[in-house]
Amino acid sequence: MSTATPTSRRSRVSAATVATYAVLVVLAVVYVMPFLIQVATSFKTEDDAAANPLSLVPATVTTEAYRTLFLNSDLPLWFANSVVVTLCVTLGRVLFCSMAGYALARVPFRGRALSFAVLVAVMAVPNVVLLIPKFLVINQLAIYDSYAGLIIPLLADASAVFIMKGFFESIPASVEEAARVDGAGTFRIFWSVVLPMARPALMTIVILSFQASWNELNHFIVASQDPSLYTLTKGVAQLASGALSQGTQYPVKLAAAALMTVPVAVVFFVFQKRIVNTTTGAVKE
Incomplete structure (x- = not known):
């Protein structure tokens, strides 16, 4: 052989x-x-x-x-609206989703398992199915055609809550027990002990939330029709339909699309090194 x-x-x-x-x-x-x-x-x-x-x-x-975009379109206004909405949504999601994830992971309350099951079910529902109910709710709350209508419905995200819950569960319970022995309450433990240890998960939520809210279009279509509230995605979609003039306008459309990618790319490259799947500083059990 x-x-x-x-x-x-x-x-x-x-x-x-x-x-x-x-x-x-x-x-x-x-x-x-x-x-x-x-x-x-x-x-x-x-x-x-x-x-x-x-x-x-x-x-x-x-x-x-690029000169056409900056001089003959509302690109600066669209950019400013996108920045305001994206920053508010990103900060809101980091705060509310981390709190919800911690509650589902560590705080015992009646219906916690049912709440998590509902959360998973919401993740399985396509966003387009929720557009009409979302419009009806926004209209009933009298926040249509306002920054509140653009921002508030996006402040919570089921997948972000799911990510934070999984990360909080990976942190040893002994860390919280030691803080509780020292007299810290639930919110104090969350804010001062657990949340700083969840920095890798928070960085992940920051990137995902920034990217999702910056590129969001369907929600903005049903939440407003005021041109002064157009975001970049809605404005560029308008350009794609030939809003500036006749003709293909391929350079203008693709220049707008190229400018849209810059903030997301910058955020990703700034925060990517901080996404580490570890619980740095945790006490091993």
């Missing part, structure tokens, strides 16, 4: 490694290519974008699309 030599085994391993990296490179190119085309097209003229839509090198580099 013949056995493979070390050289042949190394050759097979090397070939498998090369093939794996080749597949990964192809997938990366397929994934990144639309974004590169978007950025390149934003610097093209309209004729160039129509003639060479997939070219990554503009025939004539121009910033006319």
Whole structure:
């Protein structure tokens, strides 16, 4: 019976490694290519974008699309509205979802299991199904066409509560027991002891909440119709329907889309190193 030599085994391993990296490179190119085309097209003229839509090198580099956005559209207003809504929603979700997650993980109360079951059920419901009920509630509360209508319904998120609950359950109970022996109450333990230890989960919620609220569109459509309350997603959707002028306006539309991605990318790269699946500082049981 013949056995493979070390050289042949190394050759097979090397070939498998090369093939794996080749597949990964192809997938990366397929994934990144639309974004590169978007950025390149934003610097093209309209004729160039129509003639060479997939070219990554503009025939004539121009910033006319960006000038059109800033001078002939309400992009600064849309950007300001998106910043206000996104910051409020992100801070609200971090606060309320962490409190709800801690209550479901650590605070004993009647109906806790039922509450968690309802939470999981809400996660299974598509958001589009809730648009009409959401509109009816917003209208009945008299917060339609207001910042309150844009922000309040987004302050809680079932998936964020689920993430926080799972993280709080991973923290040893001995940490809380030691604080309780020292006379700390439930809220004091949550705020001063447990919450600082949940920083990795909080960073995750910050990124997910920022991204979700910044890219939200369906809720903003049913929550307002006042042009002064348009966010970037709603404004760019209006541009996509030809709001500025006739023609394809591909450079203008893709320039707006490129600008939309900048804040989310910045937030992700700033906070990504802080997302660590560990309970730093916890006392092992």
